Amino acid sequence: MTFLMKLLITACCLLVLLAACTPGRTYHVTEGHTHTYYRITYLHDRSLDREITDEIQRFYHSLNPFDSLSIVSAVNMNRDVEVDSIFIHAFRVAEDVSRQTEGMFDITCAPLINAWGFGFKNMGRVTPALIDSLKSFVGYEKVRLEGRRVVKDDPRIMLNFSAVGDGCICDLIAARLDSLGIDDYLVDIGGEMTAKGVNPKGLPWHIGINKPVDDSTQTNNEIQQIIELSDRRGIATSGDYRNYYVRDGRKYAHTINPKTGYPAAADILSATIMARDCIVADAYATSCMALGREEAKKLLARHPELEYYFIYADSTGTFRTEYSPGMEKYLVK
Numbered sequence: 001m002t003f004l005m006k007l008l009i010t011a012c013c014l015l016v017l018l019a020a021c022t023p024g025r026t027y028h029v030t031e032g033h034t035h036t037y038y039r040i041t042y043l044h045d046r047s048l049d050r051e052i053t054d055e056i057q058r059f060y061h062s063l064n065p066f067d068s069l070s071i072v073s074a075v076n077m078n079r080d081v082e083v084d085s086i087f088i089h090a091f092r093v094a095e096d097v098s099r100q101t102e103g104m105f106d107i108t109c110a111p112l113i114n115a116w117g118f119g120f121k122n123m124g125r126v127t128p129a130l131i132d133s134l135k136s137f138v139g140y141e142k143v144r145l146e147g148r149r150v151v152k153d154d155p156r157i158m159l160n161f162s163a164v165g166d167g168c169i170c171d172l173i174a175a176r177l178d179s180l181g182i183d184d185y186l187v188d189i190g191g192e193m194t195a196k197g198v199n200p201k202g203l204p205w206h207i208g209i210n211k212p213v214d215d216s217t218q219t220n221n222e223i224q225q226i227i228e229l230s231d232r233r234g235i236a237t238s239g240d241y242r243n244y245y246v247r248d249g250r251k252y253a254h255t256i257n258p259k260t261g262y263p264a265a266a267d268i269l270s271a272t273i274m275a276r277d278c279i280v281a282d283a284y285a286t287s288c289m290a291l292g293r294e295e296a297k298k299l300l301a302r303h304p305e306l307e308y309y310f311i312y313a314d315s316t317g318t319f320r321t322e323y324s325p326g327m328e329k330y331l332v333k
Contacts, residue, residue: 234278
């Protein structure tokens, strides 16, 4: 046996020993509850509970309106504060979608949301006079970023990132997993998701779109359609069949029309958007609910990078679906 052959055999033996000593990768699940549930499934050689919690806390420090020490709270209280990279990214995404939708998506709607009882305080019974008053300091074009500072045209302007919050957290956690070289994961934050690779069975991830049944308790999880994902994509769903309350016999949904100041009365029951980034999908899903089906389709026709799946009711009350041509390949038949 030549010296070279002995060297090769020795090297092979060392590789086998190293492989045997390397901890095997397995699927881990990190889950919990903050403002909503979260469940992250990923293939790695150890649990990443701490890393995932760190990303959630980074989001809360930046954009949590319930925390008086957060950056967004400081902005809303007109304190002199420099915003961080999370705030800047969320603001720029919101600003862009606001322009694309001609103001039908608007993160300055916080006073209107609060007035209707969907935000972090209830301002009592809504009247036309109150809505008109609040609309005087609502409008995405009345606020801007200059460097790392927010500049308002009116100090009463308040920002609310709830329409993109869950999508933002999805992206933060997915980016952290990507940075660790993880190729297989599903990030689920309150139903907004980012998927990549395969599930524990070695198959694409299956994501369910709920059937739009009136359910303010959020306990009905009947599935309308399953979407199959393996390439890195974010997916978000907005619907007026959840997160509503009834007053004087009328149902009020969580989507506000920024131009009227009243809850949107659109014909879409559920809007699911798929995009590269979940924060973008989140923003456009909300926008579609405010726009209605025909206007939403016109908007999305200008954005071929986005896929959509709409559920709506026809004149007889029968559920119908409509989706973009590119979405079809993701639908499980």
